[in-house]
Structures are given as C-alpha cells and as structure tokens.
Amino acid sequence: MRQTIDLPLVVDRDCGVPLAVQVAGQLREAMRTGGLKAGERLPSTRGLAALLGVSRTVVTDAYQQLYAEGWLDGRHGSGTYVADEALPYDRPGARAVEARRVRHHEQARPGVVDLRPGRPWVLDYDTAAWRRAWRSAGELAPDAYPDPYGHPELRELLADHLRRARAVPVGAGNVMVTRSTGNGLDLIAATLLGPGTKAGVEEPGWRAARHIFASRGAQVVPCPVDEQGVIVEALPDDLRVLYTTPAHQFPVGGRLPIPRREKLLAWARRTGAIVVEDDYDAEFRYDVAPLPALYGLDPERVVLLGTLSKSLGPDVGLGWLVAPADLLDAVAERRVLLADRTSGPVQRAVTTLLERGDLDRHLRRMRLEYARRRAVIVEALGPYVRGDTAGLHVMLALPAEVVPGLVRQAGERGVLLNTTEPHHLGPPRVHGIVLGYGSASRADLRRGCAVIRELIPPEGA
Numbered sequence: 001m002r003q004t005i006d007l008p009l010v011v012d013r014d015c016g017v018p019l020a021v022q023v024a025g026q027l028r029e030a031m032r033t034g035g036l037k038a039g040e041r042l043p044s045t046r047g048l049a050a051l052l053g054v055s056r057t058v059v060t061d062a063y064q065q066l067y068a069e070g071w072l073d074g075r076h077g078s079g080t081y082v083a084d085e086a087l088p089y090d091r092p093g094a095r096a097v098e099a100r101r102v103r104h105h106e107q108a109r110p111g112v113v114d115l116r117p118g119r120p121w122v123l124d125y126d127t128a129a130w131r132r133a134w135r136s137a138g139e140l141a142p143d144a145y146p147d148p149y150g151h152p153e154l155r156e157l158l159a160d161h162l163r164r165a166r167a168v169p170v171g172a173g174n175v176m177v178t179r180s181t182g183n184g185l186d187l188i189a190a191t192l193l194g195p196g197t198k199a200g201v202e203e204p205g206w207r208a209a210r211h212i213f214a215s216r217g218a219q220v221v222p223c224p225v226d227e228q229g230v231i232v233e234a235l236p237d238d239l240r241v242l243y244t245t246p247a248h249q250f251p252v253g254g255r256l257p258i259p260r261r262e263k264l265l266a267w268a269r270r271t272g273a274i275v276v277e278d279d280y281d282a283e284f285r286y287d288v289a290p291l292p293a294l295y296g297l298d299p300e301r302v303v304l305l306g307t308l309s310k311s312l313g314p315d316v317g318l319g320w321l322v323a324p325a326d327l328l329d330a331v332a333e334r335r336v337l338l339a340d341r342t343s344g345p346v347q348r349a350v351t352t353l354l355e356r357g358d359l360d361r362h363l364r365r366m367r368l369e370y371a372r373r374r375a376v377i378v379e380a381l382g383p384y385v386r387g388d389t390a391g392l393h394v395m396l397a398l399p400a401e402v403v404p405g406l407v408r409q410a411g412e413r414g415v416l417l418n419t420t421e422p423h424h425l426g427p428p429r430v431h432g433i434v435l436g437y438g439s440a441s442r443a444d445l446r447r448g449c450a451v452i453r454e455l456i457p458p459e460g461a
C-alpha cells in the first residue's frame with residue numbers, strides 16, 4: 001500500500017526497507033536536488049506521521065538521522081528546518097558547519113557515532129584543574145600590548161614540555177606561542193612563501209596545509225607518501241618549504257624511519273629547503289618506541305609545530321612553533337605586521353595547567369583511554385587497519401569502489417565517517433576511511449566498528 005503527500009513522500013510497507021530509512025532517503029534526495037531548500041520548514045513529526053499513516057517514531061527517527069548528517073537544523077521549540085548550508089559531511093569546506101551541527105545533533109540524537117578524525121575527547125577534563133586555570137587567568141588584567149613571541153614563562157614551560165615529552169633539546173628562545181598548528185603554518189608561509197615559490201605538501205596530506213600555502217601565493221607541489229611516510233627520492237629540488245608529518249603521517253599513518261629522516265634532512269641541507277614538521281598528535285603513541293623529532297636532528301633546517309588541539313581540544317586555541325632563532329625573529333616581525341597574536345588569558349590558563357602538572361596528568365589518562373579505543377578498532381577491523389601506532393585516528397584501507405557506498409550506508413545508520421579522498425591534491429592514490437576515535441566512547445566505537453564490518457563486502461565478492 002502506498003501513500004503520498006505534497007513533498008511528495010511515499011512509504012512502501014512491502015519493500016522490506018525500514019520506514020524511517022525510506023522517509024529519510026526521500027527527504028535527503030529532495031534536499032540534494034533542490035526540491036526542499038535551505039531555510040524551509042519541514043512538517044511537524046506528528047503532522048507528517050499522520051499524513052503518511054506511520055507512527056510518529058518513524059518520522060522522528062528519520063529527522064534525527066538527517067540532523068546527524070547535517071541536513072536539518074532545529075530551532076528550539078520552533079520546528080525543523082532545512083539547514084542553511086546543507087553540505088554532506090564529506091565535502092570540502094563543510095567542517096566548520098559540521099562542527100556546529102555535531103554539537104547540536106549529538107544532543108538531538110545521542111545514538112550518533114561520530115568517527116571522523118580531528119576531534120579529541122573533550123568530556124573528561126579534570127574540571128577542578130580547568131577552573132583553577134581560568135581563575136588564574138582572570139586574576140591579571142590583559143596586557144596593553146601582546147608579545148609576538150608569547151609570554152616568556154609559557155615559552156619556558158613549553159620548551160620543558162618538549163624536552164620531556166619529545167626529547168627535543170630546545171630553549172625557550174626558539175619557541176613562539178601560537179594559536180594552533182594552522183596559525184603557525186600560516187605564519188611560516190607568510191614569512192617564507194609568496195608568488196614564484198614552491199611549497200611541498202604530502203600527498204595525501206593535511207588539506208589545511210595546501211590551502212594555507214596556496215593562500216599565501218605559493219605553488220603547492222604534491223609530494224607522494226608510502227606506508228612509512230614521505231618518499232624522499234620523489235622530492236623535487238626547488239621547494240622553499242616542505243610540510244610533513246613524520247610522527248604519524250596524516251592520513252595514512254606511517255612513522256618515518258630514522259634512515260629516511262636522515263635522508264630527508266640531507267635533502268633539505270642540499271636544496272636549502274625548510275622542513276616543517278607537524279607534530280600534531282605525537283603525545284599519543286602505542287606499543288612502539290619514540291623516534292627522534294626531525295627538529296632535534298637538525299634544528300637549523302626544521303620548524304616544529306605543536307598544538308593542544310589533540311590533547312585539550314582545538315577550541316582552546318593554543319599551539320607552538322619552534323624554529324632557528326633568526327627565522328623565529330623574522331616570523332615575529334611578520335606577525336606584528338599581520339596584527340596576529342595569541343590571547344593572553346589563554347596563555348595564562350595554559351601556563352597554570354603546565355605549571356601544576358595538570359596537562360601531563362590529562363595526557364596520561366587520555367593515553368590509556370585512547371589505547372583502549374585503538375584496541376577496540378584493531379580487534380574489530382584488524383586486517384583493514386593501517387597507521388595505528390600513534391594519534392587519534394587510523395586508516396582503513398579499502399577498495400576504491402567500496403568506499404562511497406560504505407560511507408553513505410554507515411551515515412544512514414548513524415555512523416559518521418570521512419574518506420581519504422579529500423586529502424589528495426591530485427587524483428586519489430590511497431583509498432579508504434580515516435577513522436577518528438577521539439570523540440566516540442568505547443561503547444559507541446564498538447557499535448560503529450560493527451556497522452563498518454557489516455558493510456565491508458566479503459573478500460572477492
């Protein structure tokens with residue numbers, strides 16, 4: 001039996017597809033093709049249920065699924081609307097919009113499992129330590145004029161942190177306090193790059209690096225990686241800057257072996273390039289011995305970028321840039337001209353967290369938790385897992401033709417995934433899913449992995 005309404009929606013009770021999936025699918029299609037437009041109001045769940053002759057739960061489930069995918073927006077107490085920017089989560093540029101929505105639909109639908117990368121666990125702070133840090137930040141008036149290098153006491157503490165956590169022999173004079181990795185990379189780009197210069201970025205690699213370099217006028221050169229990291233023999237000789245993630249290649253997950261680190265630095269010395277080492281998730285390492293940071297191996301040719309985005313969260317807005325003193329001075333000069341700075345109160349709060357050992361304690365707790373989550377993934381999806389020795393994400397290597405359907409069907413079942421595809425500048429050479437385990441509890445992760453496992457076609461099928 002079929003029933004239609006104006007939208008037009010149809011439910012077919014005999015086709016074996018759950019009614020909520022049918023309703024969500026048709027609404028999604030209407031939004032995708034423009035039948036329903038941004039800002040338009042959807043019928044109430046009660047009204048649509050009555051029109052379709054289905055239970056209200058069917059419509060509620062369908063709406064919640066579409067919230068989860070970012071298609072819908074709910075304004076408290078005033079109904080359900082097509083979201084202003086109804087971008088599917090896998091499209092470039094959708095991240096900022098998604099972030100707002102995720103917060104929103106996590107409330108709307110606790111069942112959603114968000115396995116996209118780049119989201120740390122932010123629900124488990126030591127709230128007393130956090131409040132104490134912010135109380136201390138509030139005790140002082142803001143500085144009249146910010147120091148482009150950052151607060152001297154925080155630079156000391158960050159240098160200590162790097163010496164302890166990463167065995168990097170660094171003095172405070174080489175450290176600048178930034179807002180994030182992205183901020184540090186942009187300052188380097190603004191200082192060293194411009195029209196007529198070439199900047200290498202790992203391929204596949206962090207897409208923000210490509211956008212930052214291009215926005216400063218440089219020509220972006222994709223530099224291929226294999227399962228260990230960047231391939232040194234494939235690097236051209238005319239790069240001004242090379243951006244790389246040796247501790248945990250993003251997104252493939254390789255750890256650059258020491259001989260390759262040596263080769264990379266020899267290449268940099270020979271060509272005069274500066275190597276930018278993005279150390280974004282190096283605090284989290286599992287079952288493997290640490291490898292020396294590139295910066296420690298050649299502090300004259302390497303800029304190291306670090307961030308609190310993976311340990312405390314990107315919303316805190318604090319990172320660091322470590323560079324040779326003359327380059328650091330040039331960056332600081334440029335920073336002043338660009339009117340760029342790091343918030344003083346944020347620096348004070350983080351100073352307190354470091355001084356009191358709160359950040360170290362948080363890292364120790366989270367290392368254990370992330371190691372357990374990583375074990376859940378390896379147990380459920382072992383043969384497909386790559387790059388699980390560090391960080392908060394792994395890559396699932398899957399045949400290219402399987403990936404789009406799997407991501408879509410997982411989304412329909414409330415499991416949000418990202419693919420490796422948008423991390424390429426050229427045609428995709430690596431296929432699979434970048435599976436983040438920062439923002440899903442172990443129980444959710446188990447559920448998400450089970451859904452993925454079910455959706456991977458049997459070998460040879």
Ligand SMILES: Cc1ncc(COP(=O)(O)O)c(C=O)c1O
Nearest residue numbers: 118180181182206250280307309
């Ligand atoms: C490769 C890489 N570097 C750095 C970051 C963190 O960037 P930021 O410090 O700008 O938040 C991320 C976050 O997703 C990342 O994937």
